[in-house]
Amino acid sequence: NDPLLGVPVIEVTSDQSSSTVSLHKIVQPDHPIQQHTSKWTKDHPLNNIIGQLSRPVSIRLQLHEQALFCYYNDFLTYVEPKTYKEALTQSCWIEAMQEELNEYERLEVRELVPRPDKVMMITLKWIYKVKLDELGGILKNKARLVAR
Template identity: 40%
Template structure:
């Protein structure tokens, strides 16, 4: 269900609850020809209000306190399921980033897949019944850590930060960043450390625990561990020129963020780093990692990423500007 709708994994509990809710109302026991709900309640369930998990909807702000004259009358939301204590829907409010239970939910009627007739056993044209109001809210910050550890020793006892570190290493594996090799005798080894940050949204709410493995670049020796450094910085004049030209031509501007950008840059130097703290290979505890791509903290990481990105654009017939050659 999560994969089909493209929802994050932390909604797994909502998916399980919704699946159980549906199964109890539509699964028929072949012997008795009754649903589980009918066997338990003694009456047939009304399932005309069922909707497809994960579809877009709007939660109306009816009756909410401090609603100003110009405040939106509804917020975009994602349908997650049904309340177990009332006749309310459970939705994820994309503005407040909270899970709410409310009867004031309006589904996107323009999307036929949101509530196909074949998924509604009773009359498809029947309207959703009026249901009792409930405004319970669940803050998803309960599923993330609120404290930023200063060291690995502080983070190793927190399951949320352990998960964040594992996600970072999974990204390394997908990008083929390094390979585990025996420790060389005639080459310097760069140490690594974990850096922990809480990522915030525009309203200052913590939305994610981010762990990043970085190299301790102060141990790098110029001419041995790296040849040259470079950091591309966009000039203010180039940005103003781009915005002015887009306004003149009525163009749309799109901004793109490359996740773990430096991990995509190839390095030509032979660089070795220690295994990350807390994730030592039990079979080869004395081995180290030989880098294939740049690692955050390396002095040559910005240059490696810029060369990879610049080559891609040039090969795709883009031309460097005269105001800002980067």
């Protein structure tokens, strides 16, 4: 019984046999049904659509997420610096190093102490890696501080 679509409703009563079927009249809706030009616009009135009708409809949240991804992707780089000096020239690598140092602080894995006399110091080195997602896009820039 769908009066909005104007589809004939088939009804079988219990006193009728399974082979006898009675058709009810087609009910027309009292409001006009809007015609849409493609499958993408079937749930959206044409006057609310911005852009080409041949393209799929995007909701605001999708557009926002795409914009954020482009914004985020612009700050990442495919080039892995070889030295600390090279890393200091790009803000994305400075942020990656800061994240690594913040993790050391948060997890309390190191403690800075004054250098004792006549003791060999452990030297440290930064390792830089670009992490990629399964499609080959940049996921994040990762910096690791390791002992030599």
